[in-house]
Amino acid sequence: MTQAEMQASATQSSYSVPSTRKWRDYFSFNSDHKVIGIQYLVTSFFFYLIGGVFATAMRTELATPESDFVNPEMYNNLLTLHGTIMIFLWIIPAGSGLANYLIPLMIGARDMAFPKLNALAFWMIPPAGLVLAGSLLIDAPQAGWTSYPPLSLVSGKVGEGIWIFSLLVLGTSSILGAINFLVTILKMRVPSMGLNDMPLFCWSMLSASGLILIGTPVLAGALILLAFDLLAGTAFFNPTGGGDPIVYQHMFWFYSHPAVYIMILPLFGALSEILPVHARKPIFGYRAIAYSSVAISFIGLIVWAHHMFTSGTPAWLRMFFMIFTMIIAVPTGIKIFGWLATVWGGKIALNSAMLFGLGMISVFVIGGISGVMVAAVPFDIHVHDTYFIVAHLHYVLFGGSVFGIYGALYHWFPKMTGRMMNERLGILHFVLTYMGMNLTFMPMHELGLIGMNRRIAVYNPEFQPLNILCTIGAFTLAISTIPFLINAGWSWIAGKPAGDNPWRGLTFEWQTSSPPPIENFDLLPVLNYGPYDYGSGIRFPGEEIEDEETNMEAPPGGFMPPSESRAGS
Amino acid sequence: MKIPSNILTLLAGIALTLISLWYGKNHGLLPPAASNEADLVDGLFDAMMTVSMGIFLLVQGVLVFSVIRFRRRQGDNTDGPPIHGNIPLEIVWTAIPAVIVLVIGVYSFDIYKQMGGFDPQAANDPGVTQIAMLPGEELATPLIDASKAKPAHNHVHLAVGIGAFPEDEGKMADVNVDVMGLQYAWIFTYPDSGITSGELHVPVNQEVQLNIKAQDVLHAFWLPDLRLKQDAIPGRDVELRFAPRKVGEYPVVCAELCGPYHGAMNTKMFVESEEDFSNWIQEQIAAIDDSTQTVAVNSADRTDGDFLKPFVEEMGISDVDRTVLQQLHSHPAVSSDRTAQVVNALSPAA
Numbered sequence: 001m002t003q004a005e006m007q008a009s010a011t012q013s014s015y016s017v018p019s020t021r022k023w024r025d026y027f028s029f030n031s032d033h034k035v036i037g038i039q040y041l042v043t044s045f046f047f048y049l050i051g052g053v054f055a056t057a058m059r060t061e062l063a064t065p066e067s068d069f070v071n072p073e074m075y076n077n078l079l080t081l082h083g084t085i086m087i088f089l090w091i092i093p094a095g096s097g098l099a100n101y102l103i104p105l106m107i108g109a110r111d112m113a114f115p116k117l118n119a120l121a122f123w124m125i126p127p128a129g130l131v132l133a134g135s136l137l138i139d140a141p142q143a144g145w146t147s148y149p150p151l152s153l154v155s156g157k158v159g160e161g162i163w164i165f166s167l168l169v170l171g172t173s174s175i176l177g178a179i180n181f182l183v184t185i186l187k188m189r190v191p192s193m194g195l196n197d198m199p200l201f202c203w204s205m206l207s208a209s210g211l212i213l214i215g216t217p218v219l220a221g222a223l224i225l226l227a228f229d230l231l232a233g234t235a236f237f238n239p240t241g242g243g244d245p246i247v248y249q250h251m252f253w254f255y256s257h258p259a260v261y262i263m264i265l266p267l268f269g270a271l272s273e274i275l276p277v278h279a280r281k282p283i284f285g286y287r288a289i290a291y292s293s294v295a296i297s298f299i300g301l302i303v304w305a306h307h308m309f310t311s312g313t314p315a316w317l318r319m320f321f322m323i324f325t326m327i328i329a330v331p332t333g334i335k336i337f338g339w340l341a342t343v344w345g346g347k348i349a350l351n352s353a354m355l356f357g358l359g360m361i362s363v364f365v366i367g368g369i370s371g372v373m374v375a376a377v378p379f380d381i382h383v384h385d386t387y388f389i390v391a392h393l394h395y396v397l398f399g400g401s402v403f404g405i406y407g408a409l410y411h412w413f414p415k416m417t418g419r420m421m422n423e424r425l426g427i428l429h430f431v432l433t434y435m436g437m438n439l440t441f442m443p444m445h446e447l448g449l450i451g452m453n454r455r456i457a458v459y460n461p462e463f464q465p466l467n468i469l470c471t472i473g474a475f476t477l478a479i480s481t482i483p484f485l486i487n488a489g490w491s492w493i494a495g496k497p498a499g500d501n502p503w504r505g506l507t508f509e510w511q512t513s514s515p516p517p518i519e520n521f522d523l524l525p526v527l528n529y530g531p532y533d534y535g536s537g538i539r540f541p542g543e544e545i546e547d548e549e550t551n552m553e554a555p556p557g558g559f560m561p562p563s564e565s566r567a568g569s
Numbered sequence: 570m571k572i573p574s575n576i577l578t579l580l581a582g583i584a585l586t587l588i589s590l591w592y593g594k595n596h597g598l599l600p601p602a603a604s605n606e607a608d609l610v611d612g613l614f615d616a617m618m619t620v621s622m623g624i625f626l627l628v629q630g631v632l633v634f635s636v637i638r639f640r641r642r643q644g645d646n647t648d649g650p651p652i653h654g655n656i657p658l659e660i661v662w663t664a665i666p667a668v669i670v671l672v673i674g675v676y677s678f679d680i681y682k683q684m685g686g687f688d689p690q691a692a693n694d695p696g697v698t699q700i701a702m703l704p705g706e707e708l709a710t711p712l713i714d715a716s717k718a719k720p721a722h723n724h725v726h727l728a729v730g731i732g733a734f735p736e737d738e739g740k741m742a743d744v745n746v747d748v749m750g751l752q753y754a755w756i757f758t759y760p761d762s763g764i765t766s767g768e769l770h771v772p773v774n775q776e777v778q779l780n781i782k783a784q785d786v787l788h789a790f791w792l793p794d795l796r797l798k799q800d801a802i803p804g805r806d807v808e809l810r811f812a813p814r815k816v817g818e819y820p821v822v823c824a825e826l827c828g829p830y831h832g833a834m835n836t837k838m839f840v841e842s843e844e845d846f847s848n849w850i851q852e853q854i855a856a857i858d859d860s861t862q863t864v865a866v867n868s869a870d871r872t873d874g875d876f877l878k879p880f881v882e883e884m885g886i887s888d889v890d891r892t893v894l895q896q897l898h899s900h901p902a903v904s905s906d907r908t909a910q911v912v913n914a915l916s917p918a919a
């Protein structure tokens with residue numbers, strides 16, 4: 001780390017603010033968005049490993065039909081913590097980490113709109129996460145990450161209380177982060193950058209932040225009422241006192257369905273950055289991809305009850321939510337076809353970032369297809385709460401989000417650390433992840449179809465062969481993180497120096513040094529071309545920085561007007 | 570564009586279509602269908618698999634082709650063509666998925682209707698009924714009183730779920746069974762005869778209506794071979810109505826997390842010929858008459874018998890008496906006993 005910083009300081013000009021970071025800064029309450037971004041990423045990866053250990057333990061248990069590796073209570077603790085940690089402590093904060101690091105750099109700002117609030121939002125995560133993961137040592141929650149009452153009200157007060165507490169804290173952190181992203185994107189762009197000149201990552205964060213702000217308070221409401229039922233004996237959701245457990249499900253999914261988009265949209269954005277750079281071609285249909293993110297957010301708010309088709313939901317409501325769920329396939333399809341057309345005819349560099357990017361399309365599309373299938377009410381009635389759903393959600397969240405996070409890490413690691421990652425290890429990592437992912441989750445589709453329900457520690461012995469395949473896949477996935485950890489750790493200390501712009505990217509973050517100085521840019525950049533104007537004979541900013549930069553105070557008349565061809569279609 | 574590449578594209582398109590059509594018919598992923606509802610669902614699944622396979626092949630094909638054909642050559646630092654988009658093409662790939670989901674949506678709607686999803690008696694939410702009751706009153710009730718059982722189930726109240734086939738709307742089902750889900754068993758009561766069993770017996774080719782309730786937490790009643798599932802919700806009435814058409818033994822699975830032994834909350838549905846079914850009913854009635862214990866448990870399956878013992882008392886007293894159940898829960902001896910029972914129930918199966 002220190003070597004990387006010395007490297008960075010050597011390339012610094014004589015700007016008045018001290019431009020390097022001490023390693024201590026990363027363990028302190030620091031308001032620099034880049035420090036916070038890396039804090040988010042490292043912390044969430046730490047929890048990813050914990051959630052992964054839990055998943056591996058569950059798959060070990062499921063290698064045999066009997067309950068032999070852990071006892072059934074422990075199995076339910078593991079499945080609850082696995083789900084909660086992967087969602088609230090890995091994918092969502094990892095997206096926040098990327099957003100924190102990248103948004104100010106991409107829009108030419110010196111920091112986020114509310115730097116202190118930003119640091120506060122991050123520092124809520126480690127305590128909440130440690131309490132939640134540590135609950136395994138005392139009394140862990142065991143009602144699933146959905147925590148449906150009445151089960152959640154009768155399966156252990158301590159564990160459930162910890163679960164509610166952690167989620168309230170993590171939700172608050174997420175709201176604070178979203179306010180920051182929204183205001184930063186809307187108010188802090190360099191004057192030359194219109195909304196339609198923004199990198200697509202900013203569009204997707206705009207959409208995701210809107211969802212966080214609308215959805216998370218409703219989850220908080222549900223959790224607070226659940227806490228009253230649990231601790232004060234009220235009966236909002238408890239049928240014993242006349243409460244309605246279904247209302248909890250509505251409130252829970254009002255947030256938790258949009259949460260899927262909160263988890264995937266940032267990585268859709270990252271993918272839209274990765275593909276053009278490594279395919280050397282403009283993104284295909286900028287506006288379509290940008291606005292489809294917004295469309296996904298809007299429609300994503302009115303599909304929640306597709307998780308409740310068997311929960312005593314009236315017929316007309318089932319049909320309503322079926323139709324809108326299916327409609328989401330349209331904006332999602334626009335993105336997928338846009339990405340395919342972006343790489344089509346390009347000059348594809350098959351490095352680790354691009355492999356994970358293309359791999360993300362390849363596996364996410366399977367989750368997208370099965371998503372339309374489970375939206376169909378008659379079919380969902382069969383597969384709801386089975387392994388088919390487990391397969392579907394992991395194709396979306398592992399195949400989509402986790403592949404996206406890995407792609408983003410390979411892509412922006414040189415910017416964050418000033419050093420390149422090792423390509424051979426990266427490719428090994430990709431191959432193991434891609435194989436392990438499909439081996440783990442593809443057979444689960446069939447398991448669900450033939451009758452294996454989810455969240456069970458014991459199962460019918462006739463399901464064992466496919467379960468063994470899944471378990472082998474899970475072990476492959478566990479092993480696949482080893483080359484990544486070695487690669488990231490070793491490259492951070494001793495990787496090949498990256499230079500400012502190793503990928504010859506056009507977005508602003510590549511126009512400053514690697515890692516960027518404390519206030520990002522010595523002189524704020526000016527937008528002279530669109531973020532994806534590859535193939536138009538533009539000199540790459542990393543090659544000649546000084547000429548391209550000018551001061552923010554320069555009169556707006558001097559800027560080049562954004563031309564139609566610049567960004568949009 | 571050169572003509573040969575057009576021909577290749579056309580050939581690829583034809584191959585993709587043929588593979589998809591073949592796969593939709595021959596995927597063999599679902600277990601055999603045991604009812605007409607299941608056939609409807611399977612038809613929908615086949616259609617969706619056809620379309621899915623087409624989209625899957627298209628996307629993976631484009632990816633693999635691009636990676637091979639458009640890979641950057643060594644030493645080539647130039648960019649690809651500056652193409653920013655193509656409006657007609659974008660309209661096409663917006664419109665095609667829109668049409669596909671519209672067709673799937675309408676098809677699903679129709680299937681759901683044919684299955685009985687819009688039966689007015691099953692399509693609306695009747696709302697919550699408060700399930701806490703005065704304990705004293707209920708405790709005084711005799712265990713199961715055949716004389717008090719209703720002679721026929723009168724379908725007065727609404728219940729959400731899957732109702733009658735459209736042609737049978739308003740008609741009563743041939744067989745009514747009250748289903749109670751509790752940690753970790755299903756209890757089936759036949760209101761016409763007062764029989765209670767841990768297994769579901771139904772006659773073949775007749776309309777069966779299950780009136781499903783839950784005693785403690787959420788459960789879900791799933792018949793994988795009939796592709797039917799309905800959550801059992803404390804305080805709410807839900808129903809499933811179907812006509813099994815093949816004699817046989819089918820798994821009944823709880824599909825909603827209901828506690829540590831959720832995975833063991835399984836039983837069987839026996840679809841029997843009419844004679845076998847009425848014989849079974851007679852046997853069970855005889856068993857009730859013989860015994861002072863009013864609860865009958867199918868002796869064919871010792872495991873289930875053992876398993877149900879701890880619930881006998883509470884079942885008999887009241888279907889929905891929370892108080893008793895909570896006493897059971899809070900009584901450590903009983904709960905550990907229950908755990909032991911469940912473990913016993915599990916081990917022979919394992």
Ligand SMILES: [Cu+2]
Pocket residue numbers: 256257258260303304306307
């Ligand atoms: Cu959803």
Ligand SMILES: [Cu+2]
Pocket residue numbers: 788789823824825826827828830831832834
């Ligand atoms: Cu269950």
